[in-house]
Amino acid sequence: MVAARMAGEETVGVPDSGHPASEIRPGVMIGRDDELRRGTEMARDAAAGHGRLLLIQGEAGIGKTLLLRNILDEAAALIPHVVTGAADEFDQRLPFATLHSCLQPWGHLSGQAAKVQELIRDGSAEYPVIEAFLALVEEWCVASPVAVAVEDLHWADPASILLLRRLGKVAGQLPLLLAATVRDGSGRRDVKALADSWRDDVASIQLSPLPDLAVEQLVRRLAGGKPGPALWEIVTGAAGNPLYLSELLTGLARDGSLRTEGAVVDLVTGEAGLALPSALSEAITGRLAVLSPETSRLLKVAALLGNAFTLAEVAAVMGCPATQLLGQIGEATEAGVIISQPDTMAFRHPLVRAVLADGIPPSARQALHLQIAQALSSGASPERSAGHLLAAGPAAGPLLPWLASVADDLAARVPALAADLLTQVLDTHSAPSGQVTGQLRSAFAAALLRSGRLPDAEQVARSALAVTHDPRTRAVLRWTLASACAGRGATDRAVDEIAAALATSELTLAERARFSGLQARCYITLSQANDARVAWEESVAAARTSGDTEALAFATAAATGSRAWDGWIEDALAFADVSVAATESLGSRASAQLAPHVNRGICLAELDRDAEADQAFEDALRMAERGIGTDYLAWGYQCLARQWFWQGRWDEALGQVQAGLDLGDAMDMGRHLRGLSALIAVHRGDREAAASQLALLSGPAPATSPGRQSAHTPTWALALAAQANGDIPAATAILRPVWGVDTERDQLRYLRHYLVPDLVALQLAAGDDAAGRRTADSIRKYASRRTAPALRRSVRHACALAAGDAAELLAVADEYQQARRPLFAAQARERAAALLAGADQPRQAETALRQAVTGYEAFDAAWDLARADAMLRTLGVRRGKKGPRRRPRSGWEAMTDTERIVAGLVAEGLSNPQIGARMYLSRRTVQYHVSSILTKLDIVSRVELAALVVRHGGVTG
Numbered sequence: 008m009v010a011a012r013m014a015g016e017e018t019v020g021v022p023d024s025g026h027p028a029s030e031i032r033p034g035v036m037i038g039r040d041d042e043l044r045r046g047t048e049m050a051r052d053a054a055a056g057h058g059r060l061l062l063i064q065g066e067a068g069i070g071k072t073l074l075l076r077n078i079l080d081e082a083a084a085l086i087p088h089v090v091t092g093a094a095d096e097f098d099q100r101l102p103f104a105t106l107h108s109c110l111q112p113w114g115h116l117s118g119q120a121a122k123v124q125e126l127i128r129d130g131s132a133e134y135p136v137i138e139a140f141l142a143l144v145e146e147w148c149v150a151s152p153v154a155v156a157v158e159d160l161h162w163a164d165p166a167s168i169l170l171l172r173r174l175g176k177v178a179g180q181l182p183l184l185l186a187a188t189v190r191d192g193s194g195r196r197d198v199k200a201l202a203d204s205w206r207d208d209v210a211s212i213q214l215s216p217l218p219d220l221a222v223e224q225l226v227r228r229l230a231g232g233k234p235g236p237a238l239w240e241i242v243t244g245a246a247g248n249p250l251y252l253s254e255l256l257t258g259l260a261r262d263g264s265l266r267t268e269g270a271v272v273d274l275v276t277g278e279a280g281l282a283l284p285s286a287l288s289e290a291i292t293g294r295l296a297v298l299s300p301e302t303s304r305l306l307k308v309a310a311l312l313g314n315a316f317t318l319a320e321v322a323a324v325m326g327c328p329a330t331q332l333l334g335q336i337g338e339a340t341e342a343g344v345i346i347s348q349p350d351t352m353a354f355r356h357p358l359v360r361a362v363l364a365d366g367i368p369p370s371a372r373q374a375l376h377l378q379i380a381q382a383l384s385s386g387a388s389p390e391r392s393a394g395h396l397l398a399a400g401p402a403a404g405p406l407l408p409w410l411a412s413v414a415d416d417l418a419a420r421v422p423a424l425a426a427d428l429l430t431q432v433l434d435t436h437s438a439p440s441g442q443v444t445g446q447l448r449s450a451f452a453a454a455l456l457r458s459g460r461l462p463d464a465e466q467v468a469r470s471a472l473a474v475t476h477d478p479r480t481r482a483v484l485r486w487t488l489a490s491a492c493a494g495r496g497a498t499d500r501a502v503d504e505i506a507a508a509l510a511t512s513e514l515t516l517a518e519r520a521r522f523s524g525l526q527a528r529c530y531i532t533l534s535q536a537n538d539a540r541v542a543w544e545e546s547v548a549a550a551r552t553s554g555d556t557e558a559l560a561f562a563t564a565a566a567t568g569s570r571a572w573d574g575w576i577e578d579a580l581a582f583a584d585v586s587v588a589a590t591e592s593l594g595s596r597a598s599a600q601l602a603p604h605v606n607r608g609i610c611l612a613e614l615d616r617d618a619e620a621d622q623a624f625e626d627a628l629r630m631a632e633r634g635i636g637t638d639y640l641a642w643g644y645q646c647l648a649r650q651w652f653w654q655g656r657w658d659e660a661l662g663q664v665q666a667g668l669d670l671g672d673a674m675d676m677g678r679h680l681r682g683l684s685a686l687i688a689v690h691r692g693d694r695e696a697a698a699s700q701l702a703l704l705s706g707p708a709p710a711t712s713p714g715r716q717s718a719h720t721p722t723w724a725l726a727l728a729a730q731a732n733g734d735i736p737a738a739t740a741i742l743r744p745v746w747g748v749d750t751e752r753d754q755l756r757y758l759r760h761y762l763v764p765d766l767v768a769l770q771l772a773a774g775d776d777a778a779g780r781r782t783a784d785s786i787r788k789y790a791s792r793r794t795a796p797a798l799r800r801s802v803r804h805a806c807a808l809a810a811g812d813a814a815e816l817l818a819v820a821d822e823y824q825q826a827r828r829p830l831f832a833a834q835a836r837e838r839a840a841a842l843l844a845g846a847d848q849p850r851q852a853e854t855a856l857r858q859a860v861t862g863y864e865a866f867d868a869a870w871d872l873a874r875a876d877a878m879l880r881t882l883g884v885r886r887g888k889k890g891p892r893r894r895p896r897s898g899w900e901a902m903t904d905t906e907r908i909v910a911g912l913v914a915e916g917l918s919n920p921q922i923g924a925r926m927y928l929s930r931r932t933v934q935y936h937v938s939s940i941l942t943k944l945d946i947v948s949r950v951e952l953a954a955l956v957v958r959h960g961g962v963t964g
Contacts, residue, residue, distance in 0.1 A: 042212050049210055050154070053182055055950070063187070064189050072188055078186070079154055104164045105164055107127050119139070134634070141177070144174065148181040149916055151182075168200075177934060181949065217252075254294060294343070310361075314353055316352055318332060376398040377405070377406070389416060390420060403436065404436050407443060410428075422453075452471060505523075517549075517550070523546035528569075531569055547566055557589075557596065560593065567607075571609060574793050577795075579610050604623045612797070613758075614795055617650070640670055641677070648663035662939065664680045668681070683720045683724075685701050690868045719745050722744075736773055746762065761831075764804040782805065787805075813851075816835045833861075833875075853879065856878055863875060898944070909936040920933075
């Protein structure tokens with residue numbers, strides 16, 4: 008197989024017999040027919056609608072990129088839309104640098120691609136960039152099959168790795184080939200995690216050294232003849248590596264050491280003892296040695312710019328017109344060192360760039376990096392210049408004033424890079440002025456905070472405050488210090504720092520509102536309800552006086568949380584509405600820390616306004632696609648999953664749990680998401696799934712966990728798991744603290760009321776009737792002045808249990824059913840049945856139990872169902888095998904009404920974003936529905952789904 012077109016179609020003539028062979032033709036692929044066939048088959052599958060993942064692995068120079076490009080060429084007629092890019096070793100600290108390289112040629116052709124590029128340039132959070140790119144790929148896949156190919160994955164930035172992980176999860180649904188090349192032994196844990204996440208679906212092609220027959224064929228192709236004995240002895244030293252072999256032959260031809268004799272190419276007589284490169288890097292060095300000094304200097308500058316570069320960048324660094332460099336560019340291109348790409352130049356292979364960069368002495372390399380940083384510092388994107396400034400080391404001094412002017416921007420956009428650079432600068436340089444020093448230290452502390460290095464952020468901010476006198480800089484440092492203390496669980500210190508800030512005259516009214524809002528949240532964590540109320544009241548007053556919309560959004564968000572956590576749901580909803588309005592009016596200025604729609608959804612759910620609550624959570628996801636509220640996105644998924652758990656939509660709830668876990672573990676939400684997953688597994692009797700989740704929940708919650716203000720799903724799951732194992736005392740002991748003396752003192756019941764009926768039931772089962780009555784009395788007192796319907800039902804349930812009142816349990820079961828809380832309705836009926844059976848009312852008990860069984864069957868609560876069946880048997884009733892009354896778990900009839908609508912829109916050819924726009928859902932929610940549909944129908948692609956819809960005569964909602 009010949010792939011000369013990948014590197015140019017130039018033809019090299021074979022010298023006459025006996026003449027030296029002076030030219031070698033690169034860019035050919037030999038000995039990879041099986042791998043090419045396999046990759047091409049995968050591309051055909053993708054084009055047919057069955058998405059495929061392809062990972063090509065091997066050592067440097069083994070031909071990974073060439074194989075990938077040949078696969079794409081072979082499939083060009085089937086996959087016309089190809090998006091390719093390469094990771095760059097120098098750009099690993101820049102978020103989405105690899106993705107940006109893929110989109111580079113598409114920005115002027117696609118408005119959506121340009122939008123993604125703009126999000127990257129603006130330093131947007133990961134979630135909106137990922138969602139925008141996934142939406143773009145889905146839109147493209149509606150029009151035609153698509154290939155997304157990433158070269159040199161081992162150098163990709165972490166954000167792009169995360170994106171590829173997310174894309175890999177949906178690739179199978181789309182006419183998409185997702186391919187990547189990766190070098191063996193990269194040691195990157197995130198790259199390994201990506202490969203592991205693809206493992207079940209990926210086809211991995213491991214490129215081994217070429218066998219001798221292929222090596223001979225490659226020599227024939229490159230040198231124009233069969234290798235003679237002397238040449239063969241040399242080429243076998245290339246260990247079957249095509250690039251190494253090509254460089255060896257190129258060097259020999261360049262030096263006049265090859266000649267042809269008929270159909271044989273061998274060493275020139277007398278060259279048997281020729282000194283040859285012992286490694287690939289030496290072979291490349293030999294190729295570079297023949298270039299002119301001017302071209303060598305240009306290439307060294309280009310090598311430090313990265314694998315791809317522009318002539319304008321090189322000219323700016325070298326301080327000359329671009330036209331003056333055209334001769335050197337021509338020489339380097341003719342020598343096969345660089346190649347031309349659309350809009351850029353690039354090194355023929357990353358190893359060529361590496362050899363050039365490594366050949367520059369360290370001091371000269373630092374000086375060149377400084378020149379590059381200076382040349383790039385006037386550009387719109389400071390992070391590239393910052394990366395070179397970091398590489399400049401001690402030479403960075405002349406650019407410190409520039410760095411101070413962009414440090415805040417860098418801390419916000421590329422916090423990890425900013426933290427590394429500012430660490431180096433502040434350790435090795437004396438800043439030119441006190442103000443510049445303050446600016447650098449303030450940005451340093453902020454970068455550490457945003458990078459999650461909270462202890463370091465606290466230390467740096469505290470030290471900087473001691474030596475900084477500018478009021479504006481001090482205000483920023485105080486906010487960083489307080490936020491770092493709060494974030495690492497040092498809430499007492501956070502309160503002290505906030506109080507110190509509020510006691511000064513350094514803060515504006517808007518800043519006072521934000522500090523007081525953070526103070527309210529800290530007081531809630533410390534269970535100081537009265538202090539929390541004073542703080543949020545001061546926050547709201549300051550925000551309204553200042554007239555600052557952002558301050559009002561933060562202040563009313565703090566008020567919402569405080570009122571909700573103390574159980575005053577109607578008040579909390581009123582503040583949430585104000586916060587939502589303020590946040591939406593901010594538009595793109597709204598920050599990642601504002602998520603009022605989530606709080607609003609919680610309040611609405613407690614008030615039985617489920618449709619509005621579902622919409623509020625969906626609004627939160629749609630806002631997150633614009634970068635708003637992303638700090639609380641995992642919490643939003645947890646709240647929506649919890650809502651669907653209460654509604655009996657357990658499979659959908661598990662989908663939201665996984666979506667939240669995919670985001671990472673901000674705010675310890677992973678613990679609560681897994682707690683909900685474990686809770687569902689316990690109810691379904693899935694011991695294996697429950698055990699896998701419970702193993703991650705048994706330890707104490709971190710100090711920063713928001714568990715004290717949550718529904719306590721981890722504790723709930725652990726308690727019910729103990730109960731399922733027959734250990735009632737252990738279950739009671741686990742659940743008791745959720746509504747105990749500390750809770751009374753804290754006045755923080757929030758959503759804990761959902762657990763109280765189970766706690767009372769456990770206390771009664773343990774024979775401690777008095778404890779059950781005390782718990783019921785406690786929740787009754789708590790609810791006496793609160794009117795949220797969800798709380799009132801929990802009170803009636805707990806009190807009816809403690810009083811042994813079967814009629815009241817049946818009445819509250821009807822309320823639960825009307826409110827769409829089927830699990831709690833079934834539990835109330837089951838408990839009522841036990842009381843009726845004990846009161847010698849078997850017929851009424853059987854009726855209640857049958858209703859409970861119907862409820863449990865609806866969401867496959869096998870543990871609860873087995874318990875109810877056992878009670879029926881004690882009444883002499885055997886249900887027999889009547890078949891499930893619930894919706895089937897698979898097949899056409901298993902689809903929900905929403906899924907039927909989504910399936911119909913997929914069959915119409917709409918993408919997930921288009922379906923989301925029509926149904927007012929987030930793209931991620933539509934993706935979940937599509938995945939659920941494919942699972943239920945036992946198919947893998949949208950193409951198959953569309954065909955099924957047509958065969959069923961369409962679907963209706």
